[in-house]
Amino acid sequence: MDPIRFCAEVDAHPWADLTHAYGSAADVPDCLRALAGDDDEKAAEALSELYGSILHQGSVYEATAHAVPFLARTAAAGIRAADVLALLGGMAESGADDGDGDEAAVRRAVTAELPLLLASVEAEDSGVRQAAAWAAAMTGATDTAYGVLRDRFAVETDPQVRAELLGGLVHLDPAGTVTLATRAAGPDEPAEVRIAALMGCVDAGADWGPGHHDAMLALLPADHLVAGRIDLDRSEPLQYVVSSLLLRNTPSDRDGAYALLAAALRTGRPEVLAEAAWASESAVQISRSARERLAGPLCDAILLDPEITEAVLPLLRLLGGHAAQAGPVLARLAARDDGRADQALAALVDVDPGRAVPLLARDLARRPRALDAACGGLFGSPRVPCDAALLAAVRARLAEPDALGGQEPYRYAALLESWGSRASSALPEVLAALGKFPQQMARALAAVCAPEDRAAAGGALRREARSGQREGGLGAARALHELTGDTEPLLTVLAGRLEDGDAHGTSEAASLAAGLGPRAAVLLPALSAAVSDPAADRTTPELDADIAVADALWRIAGRAEEAVRLLRGPLSGTGPSWMRWTVSRAARVAALLGDEGRPLTEELRRLLPDPLQTPVTVLALCAVAPETLDVPRTAGLLLDSMEQDADPFTALDALLGLGPEALAGDNRGRLTELAERDPRVTASRVEGATASADERFQERAREVLRALREPGEGA
Numbered sequence: 045m046d047p048i049r050f051c052a053e054v055d056a057h058p059w060a061d062l063t064h065a066y067g068s069a070a071d072v073p074d075c076l077r078a079l080a081g082d083d084d085e086k087a088a089e090a091l092s093e094l095y096g097s098i099l100h101q102g103s104v105y106e107a108t109a110h111a112v113p114f115l116a117r118t119a120a121a122g123i124r125a126a127d128v129l130a131l132l133g134g135m136a137e138s139g140a141d142d143g144d145g146d147e148a149a150v151r152r153a154v155t156a157e158l159p160l161l162l163a164s165v166e167a168e169d170s171g172v173r174q175a176a177a178w179a180a181a182m183t184g185a186t187d188t189a190y191g192v193l194r195d196r197f198a199v200e201t202d203p204q205v206r207a208e209l210l211g212g213l214v215h216l217d218p219a220g221t222v223t224l225a226t227r228a229a230g231p232d233e234p235a236e237v238r239i240a241a242l243m244g245c246v247d248a249g250a251d252w253g254p255g256h257h258d259a260m261l262a263l264l265p266a267d268h269l270v271a272g273r274i275d276l277d278r279s280e281p282l283q284y285v286v287s288s289l290l291l292r293n294t295p296s297d298r299d300g301a302y303a304l305l306a307a308a309l310r311t312g313r314p315e316v317l318a319e320a321a322w323a324s325e326s327a328v329q330i331s332r333s334a335r336e337r338l339a340g341p342l343c344d345a346i347l348l349d350p351e352i353t354e355a356v357l358p359l360l361r362l363l364g365g366h367a368a369q370a371g372p373v374l375a376r377l378a379a380r381d382d383g384r385a386d387q388a389l390a391a392l393v394d395v396d397p398g399r400a401v402p403l404l405a406r407d408l409a410r411r412p413r414a415l416d417a418a419c420g421g422l423f424g425s426p427r428v429p430c431d432a433a434l435l436a437a438v439r440a441r442l443a444e445p446d447a448l449g450g451q452e453p454y455r456y457a458a459l460l461e462s463w464g465s466r467a468s469s470a471l472p473e474v475l476a477a478l479g480k481f482p483q484q485m486a487r488a489l490a491a492v493c494a495p496e497d498r499a500a501a502g503g504a505l506r507r508e509a510r511s512g513q514r515e516g517g518l519g520a521a522r523a524l525h526e527l528t529g530d531t532e533p534l535l536t537v538l539a540g541r542l543e544d545g546d547a548h549g550t551s552e553a554a555s556l557a558a559g560l561g562p563r564a565a566v567l568l569p570a571l572s573a574a575v576s577d578p579a580a581d582r583t584t585p586e587l588d589a590d591i592a593v594a595d596a597l598w599r600i601a602g603r604a605e606e607a608v609r610l611l612r613g614p615l616s617g618t619g620p621s622w623m624r625w626t627v628s629r630a631a632r633v634a635a636l637l638g639d640e641g642r643p644l645t646e647e648l649r650r651l652l653p654d655p656l657q658t659p660v661t662v663l664a665l666c667a668v669a670p671e672t673l674d675v676p677r678t679a680g681l682l683l684d685s686m687e688q689d690a691d692p693f694t695a696l697d698a699l700l701g702l703g704p705e706a707l708a709g710d711n712r713g714r715l716t717e718l719a720e721r722d723p724r725v726t727a728s729r730v731e732g733a734t735a736s737a738d739e740r741f742q743e744r745a746r747e748v749l750r751a752l753r754e755p756g757e758g759a
Contacts, residue, residue: 045080045117045118045120045121045123047080047081050077050080050114050117051077053114054073054076054077054114055073057073057110059071059072059073059107059110062106062107062110063105063106063107064097064098064100064105064106064107064108065096065097065098065100065103065105066096066097066100069097069098069105069106069107069110071093071097072094072097072098072107072110072111074090075090075091075093075094075097076090076111076114076115076118077090078090079091079094079115079118079123079124079128080118080121080123087124091124091127091128091131094111094131095131095134098111098135099131099134099135099138102134102137102138103138104135104138104139104146104147104150105146106146108135108146108149108150108153109146109149109150109152109153110153112132112135112150112153112154112156112157113153113156113157115128115131115132116128116132116157116160119132119160119164120160125164125167125169125172125175126169126171126172126174126175127175129161129164129172129175129176129178129179130175130178130179130274132154132157132161132179133154133175133178133179133180133181133182133274134182135150135153135154136150136151136154136155136179136182136183136184137182138150139151139152139154141184151183151184154179154182154183155183155184155185158180158183158185158188158189161176161179161180161183161189162176162180162188162189162192163176164176165177165180165192165193165196166196170202170204170205173196173200173202173205174202174204174205174208174274175274177193177196177205177208177209177212178208178211178212178274178275180192180193180212181193181211181212181213181215181216182212182215184215184216185216186216186217189212189216190213190216190217190220193209193212193213193216194213194224196209197209197210197213197224203234203235203236203237204236204272204273206233206234206236206237206240207236207237207239207240207270207273208240208273208274208275210224210225210228210237210240210241210244211240211243211244211273211275211278213244214244214247214248215247218247218248218249219248219249221244221248222245222248222249222250225241225244225245225248225250226241226245226250227241228240228241228244229241229242229245229255229256229259230259235263235269236269236270236272238259238263239260239263239266239269239270239281240270240273240278242256242259242260242263242281242285243278243281243284243285243288246284246285246288246289247288251296252289252296252297252300252301253300256300257300257303257304257307260281260282260285260304261304261307261308261311263281264282264308264311264313264316264319264320265313265315265316265318265319266281266282266319267279267280267281267319269281280319280322280323282304282308282319282320282322282323283319283322283323283326285301285304286301286304286305286323286324286326286327287323287326287327287330289301290327290330290331290334290722290723291330291723293721293722293723298331298333298722301327301331302327302334302337302338305320305323305324305327305338305341306338306340306341308320308323309321309324309338309341309342309344309345309356310341310344310345310348312345312348312349312352314352314355317345317352317355317356318355321355321356321358321359324338324342324359325358325359325362328359328362328363328734328735329724329727329734329735330723330724331722331723331724332721332722332723332724332738332739332742333722335362335363335364335366335735336366338359338363338366339363339366339367339369342356342359342360342363342367342370343367343369343370346370346373347369347370347373350373350376350377353370353373353374353377353388354384354387354388357384357387357388357390357391360374360391360394360395361390361391361394361395361417362394362735363394363395364394364395365395365396367395368395368396370395371392371395371396371399374388374389374391374392374395374396374399375392375396375399375400375403378392378400378403378414379403385411386410386411386412386413386414387413389403389404389411389413389414389417390411390413390414390416390417391417392414393414393417393418393427393428394417397418397427397428397429398429400414400418400428401428401429401431401433401434402431402433404418404428404434404437405431405433405434405436405437406433406437408434408437408438408440408441409441409447412450412451412452415451415452415455416451416455418455418459419454419455419458419459420458421733424733425458425462426458426459426462426463428459430463430466430467434459435463435467435469435470438456438459438460438467438470438473439469439470439473441456442456442470442473442474442476442477443473443476445476445477445480445481446480448477448481453477453481453484453485454484456484456488457481457484457485457487457488460474460488460491460492461487461488461491461492463491463492464491464492465491465492465493465494467491467492468492468493468494468497470492471489471492471493471494471497471501474488474489474492475489475500475501475504478504478505478508478520479508482508482511482513482516482517482519482520483516483518483519484519486505486508486516486519486520486522486523486524487519487522487523487526489501489504489505489523489527490505490523490524490526490527493527498527498528501527502524502527502528502530505520505521505523505524505527506520506524506530506533508520509521509524509533509534509536509537510533510536517537518537518541518552520533521533521534521536521537522534522556531560531563531564534556534560535560535564535566535567538553538556538557538564538567539566539567539570541553542554542567542570542571542573542574543570543573543574545574547576547583547585547586547588547589548585548589550574550589550592550593551585551588551589551591551592552592554571554574554589554592554593554595554596555592555595555596557571557596557600558592558595558596558598558599558600559599560600561599561600562600562601564596564600565600565601567596567600568597568600568601571593571596571597571600572593572597572606574589574593575590575593575610576589576590578613582613584623584626587613587614587626587630588626588629590610590613590614591610591611591614591626591629591630591633592629593610594606594607594608594610594611594630594633595607595633595636597610598633598636598637598640599636604637604640604641607633607637607640607641608637608640608641608643608644611630611633611634611641611644612643612644612647614626614627614629614630615627615630615631615634615644615647615648615651616647624656624657627651627657628657628660628691628694631648631651631657631660631661631663631664632660632663632664634648634664634667634668635660635663635664635666635667635668636667637667637668638667638668639668640668641664641667641668642668642669644664644668645665645668645669645672648661648664648665648668648669649661649665649672652665652678652681653681655681655684655685655688655690656685656690656691658681658682658684658685658690658695658698659682659685659690659691659692659694659695659697659698660691660694660698662678662681662682662695662698662701662702663694663697663698663701666698666701666702673702675702675703675705675706675708676705676706676708676709676711678702678706679699679702679705679706679707679708679711680711682695682698682699682702682706683695683699683711683714683715683718686715686718686725687714687718687725689725689726689727692725692726692741693726693740693741693744696741696744696745696748699715699748699752700748700751700752703752704752704753706752707749707752712749712752715745715748715749716749718745719742719745719746719749724738725738725741725742725745726738726741
């Protein structure tokens, strides 16, 4: 490659007119020149920047396809060929076979370089051969690439390259590679190839039998066997195999997955247990039967060697009451005075709360993880009873508010709020902590207050509400309203928020005002004044604030015309994925308008085919223009949305709103399948909460099935 000509051609390209993940692609030529240059440090920086800009987290952009020919020339010249070929393979992997978008353009661009990729499969350097095999396979060009990769596999001796070649062959032709993968899983191949072959067998749809089970078990721990692979999707072999088998959703595949996990958990080898625990955690996220089927093997492993418990504490927490047999071991660990006592107690809270409470009360200040578990984590609800010893421990901590740190004030407030009047004896300590932690303690104060203490509590909340503290004042005013019905301090605080001009503050204030209904009429001028300029390029927070104002104007004064005008903007636009919830909020408010929201019908109907918006849009159309819905077809769209885990709870509510006709034809069977199958439907976005979210979905789906039963239909 002539470096002068290369740099000139790079500079002549119109990069500034192209875009990548961070906007203008004007910086790409500097990266391409550095990557092809002599300075290794600058080249490494350039490669990292290209991964961040033109292949950002697996996404490709307008500039990506334009960079491909220059990258290919760099690799063809033997300049950092392995790194550049791997980058090209990542681009091909993120591309698409069809369409006119950036993804299709990138796939076409990399596929055009197949002669280079396939020639590089024969390179002297093993790293180049490996990267070339990966990149060629990612083009999806089966007719051109499969034979070349198969021929190379027949003569390749390097284990990592053989593994990458085999993975590429499975990717290009799964069914056609079953026999090869099955043979490569045998003892004659290196361990790196065998583990790739076992994953390939799963990908190719081969039946999982005793031979596969024994081979996989013999190769554990297996993560190190794929550490050199470019194929990062299969970087945890045991987890990958188990998850793939469970997602097949057949009894034999489930049996195979759980037999493999049980055997791995019972090996007694810490390094195998670590991989098995992670694979088991993934199984709990995927399979409804996982907690029951894993409890026995896991408890066997713990009872065999209690010292291994720390490696499986996260899994124990996911199994909850199914792992109650491990309670005594966890209690012994939690009673120790060492670094893992808090972790063990947190697991015990989930496994056996009754056994955990006395231990938590005994050393509350030194058990932050266990306290967090007792309160249900970041977004959960408290799960421990109002125990006298635990209440006393909470009171003792609140009596020294200056000693509280981290999340303690939030956790104690959550516990007291969940216990309510049963914790009324804590009122003095809550009052003492109110000044230092007004936002956290205000709601707790309203919750624990007994009828005879309302005057004293109300006075404290009223003083705090008028203190001028932004967050504390609002919390106290809300709690005062809940406790006494007094709206005056709350209205004053909300008026101040609306006048501030901050979009987030406007959203919160408008939502609270809407909840007050006509009692918030005094805020109507401030609400109207807080609306953003529709001619401006509004941000998501500003749109959210306008939606909250629309809700308030309707619920306070029935001002439908203004509400419709404010909702039309968010409902009419098509924006990026992060706008999803803004559009959903607008549709929910439109539903409240009922017939007054009819002018929004066309905007709503345009949203109906989008699985992310289908559920809330159906709810809105049921309210504003029900005659526009073809009920069986609409129900089918809702079931499509559920199957994609796109707001499934709202989809169930929308099905219910459509009535019994919604489950005509095969729709009832589809909903029954979602309610009763083994793979979970909904995956919580909160770590560790998927199982509980899916169980709520399952219960709700069964309720909808019962509610939509036709007259005379059997149970």
